[in-house]
Amino acid sequence: MAVRAKSINPVVIFGGSAALLFVALLTVGPLIALWMRADVSTRLSGSNWSAIRFTVFQATLSAIISISLAIPVARALARRQFRGRALLLTLLGAPFLLPVIVAVFGLLAVWGRSGFVSQLLIASGGERISIYGLTGVLLAHVFFNLPLVARLILQGWGQIPAEHFRLAAQLGMRPADVFRRLEWPMLRGILPGAFLLVFLLCTTSFAVALALGGGPKATTIELAIYQALRFEFDLGKAALLGLVQFSICAIVAFWSLRAAVNANFGGGLSGAVKHWDASSQVLLWQDRLVLLGVSAFLGAPLVAILIRGVPSLGNLPVTVWPAAVNSVLIALSSAALSVFLALSLAAMIDLLKSRDSRLSSTVEGFGMLTLAASPFVLGTGLFIVIHPVADPFALALPITALVNAAISLPLTLRALLPALQRQRLVYGKLADSLGMSSWVRFRVAIWPEIRRPLGFSTGLAAALSMGDLGVITLFAPPNVETLPLVMYRLMGAYRIEDAASVGLVLVSLTLTMFWIFDRGGRLGHQS
Amino acid sequence: MKRSLLTAALVTLCGAAWAEAPTLTVYTYDSFVSDWGPGPAIEAAFEESCDCDLVFVGAGDGAALLARMKLEGARTKADVVLGLDTSLIENAKATGLFAEHGIQPSGLSLPVTWDDSVFLPYDWGYFSFVYDKTRLSDAPDSFAALLESDVNIIIQDPRSSTPGLGLLLWVKAVYGSDAQTVWEALSPQIITVTKGWSEAYGMFLEGESDMVLSYTTSPAYHLIAEGDDTKAAAIFDEGHYMQIEVAAKVAGTDQEVLADAFLEFMLSETFQAILPTTNWMYPAVTPSGGLPDGFDTYSTQHALLIPAANVEAVRKEALAEWLSALSR
Numbered sequence: 001m002a003v004r005a006k007s008i009n010p011v012v013i014f015g016g017s018a019a020l021l022f023v024a025l026l027t028v029g030p031l032i033a034l035w036m037r038a039d040v041s042t043r044l045s046g047s048n049w050s051a052i053r054f055t056v057f058q059a060t061l062s063a064i065i066s067i068s069l070a071i072p073v074a075r076a077l078a079r080r081q082f083r084g085r086a087l088l089l090t091l092l093g094a095p096f097l098l099p100v101i102v103a104v105f106g107l108l109a110v111w112g113r114s115g116f117v118s119q120l121l122i123a124s125g126g127e128r129i130s131i132y133g134l135t136g137v138l139l140a141h142v143f144f145n146l147p148l149v150a151r152l153i154l155q156g157w158g159q160i161p162a163e164h165f166r167l168a169a170q171l172g173m174r175p176a177d178v179f180r181r182l183e184w185p186m187l188r189g190i191l192p193g194a195f196l197l198v199f200l201l202c203t204t205s206f207a208v209a210l211a212l213g214g215g216p217k218a219t220t221i222e223l224a225i226y227q228a229l230r231f232e233f234d235l236g237k238a239a240l241l242g243l244v245q246f247s248i249c250a251i252v253a254f255w256s257l258r259a260a261v262n263a264n265f266g267g268g269l270s271g272a273v274k275h276w277d278a279s280s281q282v283l284l285w286q287d288r289l290v291l292l293g294v295s296a297f298l299g300a301p302l303v304a305i306l307i308r309g310v311p312s313l314g315n316l317p318v319t320v321w322p323a324a325v326n327s328v329l330i331a332l333s334s335a336a337l338s339v340f341l342a343l344s345l346a347a348m349i350d351l352l353k354s355r356d357s358r359l360s361s362t363v364e365g366f367g368m369l370t371l372a373a374s375p376f377v378l379g380t381g382l383f384i385v386i387h388p389v390a391d392p393f394a395l396a397l398p399i400t401a402l403v404n405a406a407i408s409l410p411l412t413l414r415a416l417l418p419a420l421q422r423q424r425l426v427y428g429k430l431a432d433s434l435g436m437s438s439w440v441r442f443r444v445a446i447w448p449e450i451r452r453p454l455g456f457s458t459g460l461a462a463a464l465s466m467g468d469l470g471v472i473t474l475f476a477p478p479n480v481e482t483l484p485l486v487m488y489r490l491m492g493a494y495r496i497e498d499a500a501s502v503g504l505v506l507v508s509l510t511l512t513m514f515w516i517f518d519r520g521g522r523l524g525h526q527s
Numbered sequence: 528m529k530r531s532l533l534t535a536a537l538v539t540l541c542g543a544a545w546a547e548a549p550t551l552t553v554y555t556y557d558s559f560v561s562d563w564g565p566g567p568a569i570e571a572a573f574e575e576s577c578d579c580d581l582v583f584v585g586a587g588d589g590a591a592l593l594a595r596m597k598l599e600g601a602r603t604k605a606d607v608v609l610g611l612d613t614s615l616i617e618n619a620k621a622t623g624l625f626a627e628h629g630i631q632p633s634g635l636s637l638p639v640t641w642d643d644s645v646f647l648p649y650d651w652g653y654f655s656f657v658y659d660k661t662r663l664s665d666a667p668d669s670f671a672a673l674l675e676s677d678v679n680i681i682i683q684d685p686r687s688s689t690p691g692l693g694l695l696l697w698v699k700a701v702y703g704s705d706a707q708t709v710w711e712a713l714s715p716q717i718i719t720v721t722k723g724w725s726e727a728y729g730m731f732l733e734g735e736s737d738m739v740l741s742y743t744t745s746p747a748y749h750l751i752a753e754g755d756d757t758k759a760a761a762i763f764d765e766g767h768y769m770q771i772e773v774a775a776k777v778a779g780t781d782q783e784v785l786a787d788a789f790l791e792f793m794l795s796e797t798f799q800a801i802l803p804t805t806n807w808m809y810p811a812v813t814p815s816g817g818l819p820d821g822f823d824t825y826s827t828q829h830a831l832l833i834p835a836a837n838v839e840a841v842r843k844e845a846l847a848e849w850l851s852a853l854s855r
Contacts, residue, residue, distance in 0.1 A: 047850050047854075050854070101725075101726065101729075104726070105729065105730075105733065108730065108733055108735060109733070112730075112733065112734070112735050113718070113734070113735050113736075114733060114734030114735060130718070132718055132719045136719075206722065207721075207722045207726065210684060210687075210719075210720060210721060210722050211719060211721045211722065211726050211730070212719065213719070214717075214718070214719045214720070215714075215717060215719065215720045215853045215854075216684070216720060216849070216850050216853045216854050217853070217854050223684075223686065223687065223722075226686075226687055227686040227687060229594060230587075230590050230591055230594045230687065231590050231594075231686060231687075231692075233593075233594050233597045317562055317563075319562055380598065383598060384598065387598070387599060387602065388602065393584075474586075474595075488557070488725065489557055489558060489561035489562075489563075489585075490561070490563070491725035491726075491728075491729060492557055492558035492561070492724070492725050493558050493561055493563040493564060494728070494745075494748045494749075494752070494807070495563060496728070496729045496732055499729075
């Protein structure tokens with residue numbers, strides 16, 4: 001062990017440290033840049049404090065609801081094989097990939113005051129529903145995050161070897177026992193990270209929270225930052241708010257990562273898992289209902305987006321295509337960079353785990369915190385740093401790719417780290433004792449274990465970058481557009497229907513890209 | 528990976544270095560430069576006579592534009608900034624980044640007199656609530672009527688949107704110290720508050736509300752571009768708050784002559800005639816051919832406008848009232 005560890009250490013530590021430095025520069029760097037440019041000291045106002053309270057409140061609630069609903073969905077997916085399962089798995093990726101504004105209109109088509117549900121209620125003599133307020137905010141955040149969490153938890157189920165379920169069946173364990181002995185220990189390892197991820201994603205929510213939140217009660221810190229940067233040009237206040245947001249997220253990150261207890265289920269032959277524990281009719285119908293419910297909840301807004309987008313597909317502006325090429329280019333670059341960063345960090349976190357678990361979760365926490373950095377602070381900070389030395393316009397696309405990579409890092413890290421850790425727990429000692437070279441170890445032990453999460457997370461990272469308006473608004477040179485930018489510009493010019501069509505093109509491209517990577521990772525595997 | 532980044536950087540660099548003629552860089556808001564905005568037609572028209580390359584750079588909306596200028600400071604590449612409005616003028620002047628225009632504008636068709644030495648107006652509009660005649664038969668004809676009705680509205684957040692700020696100042700101009708009470712009374716009728724105009728208008732078109740805060744010229748878009756005459760602006764007895772969009776020369780410009788020529792061109796017949804059906808606002812100088820159909824329908828005797836010098840103070844007070852009224 002000691003001999004092998006020595007020959008592997010420098011590369012892993014160097015790669016990991018470089019990735020960590022990069023992450024630190026992108027998260028803390030912009031805050032410092034803003035602070036240095038600010039001329040007056042500012043304090044937080046009363047409305048800032050209520051924004052902070054609301055942000056934490058809705059993010060916590062969103063995370064708890066998303067997770068509670070995702071567990072039965074993941075369990076149903078784990079123990080049932082049915083036609084259309086692969087399609088459902090891909091669709092589970094969809095809501096998360098939707099550009100915010102597209103998703104809002106999809107949700108309103110179903111849940112809005114003139115939406116499908118309201119029409120149905122009115123037709124049957126009832127009242128129309130109004131989701132504006134906390135309900136709307138939570139609805140949107142659960143719509144975005146439930147499927148993501150379900151996929152992450154499903155990965156956890158995949159980590160429990162088939163042999164365990166067989167043994168459980170032989171021992172005559174009831175479903176409750178299986179949950180207590182196998183599923184709960186697995187969940188204890190996965191859920192804290194998933195909670196953190198949703199919390200972070202909902203913290204920086206801004207347009208959704210405001211549009212569906214029904215008024216200034218639903219103000220998030222992100223809006224306050226936007227206001228400080230745009231209307232008041234108070235860089236100091238923006239930096240201060242950015243710091244508050246960052247600190248809250250850091251506390252939640254370290255708290256939740258320390259709460260995670262990784263179970264070691266050992267290895268298995270990775271055969272198909274048969275769930276004897278779930279063979280009763282009651283459980284079968286329970287799973288069917290769960291899957292049907294989640295398909296309808298996620299599918300209906302997607303269908304609405306499709307219906308809205310189709311009519312104007314014929315008169316798409318020509319600028320869509322070069323913008324699409326830009327978007328795809330940025331997405332692929334940022335996905336590659338994000339996965340590279342995640343692997344570097346994951347390798348270091350895994351290595352540290354056995355030596356100093358506190359340091360290890362600190363590094364992991366930092367990897368997650370790029371999501372806590374406000375995109376506005378990030379963009380403005382980078383602009384302040386770059387503008388004196390180089391032309392920001394010339395760097396627009398690379399910078400967008402870089403920032404998108406950093407923002408998707410928590411996702412790729414979340415997906416890859418458990419697989420890498422499991423690989424070491426299961427095969428690490430065997431590989432050491434066999435004296436495997438790094439390459440052989442990678443090919444035989446690591447690759448088969450990480451290829452699925454790798455495909456999934458590359459797809460996610462690429463997709464996230466596709467839909468993001470991000471820093472391109474600050475850096476975009478004349479005549480360089482991305483698809484989301486084209487969409488927003490159409491909306492700004494009254495062309496809501498054309499914008500819906502561009503939205504549909506964007507969603508289709510994104511979903512295809514996600515599908516290719518995700519499917520690529522699962523090819524030849526029993527999934 | 529590395530290669531694609533490099534290619535992307537090179538492509539952008541080459542694009543920037545290609546032009547040889549003197550370049551006039553105009554910073555403006557996004558919807559001005561888009562293919563559906565006035566940008567492309569104006570660029571073509573100006574380049575016909577200037578022997579230069581006119582480059583429009585889009586930077587969010589009006590407020591983002593000013594923030595961008597402050598961020599770049601004296602090092603900015605901009606020669607002209609086009610797209611600030613009356614509520615931003617004072618703030619913009621304080622930066623010292625803008626130069627006097629030295630132009631005596633003639634034939635302005637604004638409802639107010641214009642005597643600003645730094646900023647020149649190019650178009651203007653009235654904020655108003657827009658509704659769909661097929662969905663709302665009895666639109667309110669005043670704020671008072673709106674408050675008494677059960678008509679619901681979607682508005683924009685004054686902290687992130689120009690029309691949102693416009694409504695804030697509108698209510699303040701009409702009601703003064705009673706503004707907070709009015710907002711409290713209006714609160715139950717507000718379906719939601721959005722980040723920007725696009726979301727609000729889109730939600731209104733989807734049928735989420737009876738009315739949406741927009742411009743009196745919005746129905747003209749639907750009439751002219753879509754042949755749809757179902758949209759109308761509710762004209763209020765108390766008067767309508769104005770937005771005047773302005774441009775100015777950047778003090779540190781190295782294209783002084785071109786920048787002056789552009790500002791002159793801005794008030795010319797050619798430029799002004801492009802605006803109505805691309806920017807969907809009233810031109811600052813009515814073209815000799817008059818305004819297109821749908822534009823002359825709405826005119827109001829009471830144009831409301833808080834003097835530029837007072838806007839900042841009024842905004843702070845009004846925003847605090849708005850927040851406290853709607854946060855209950």
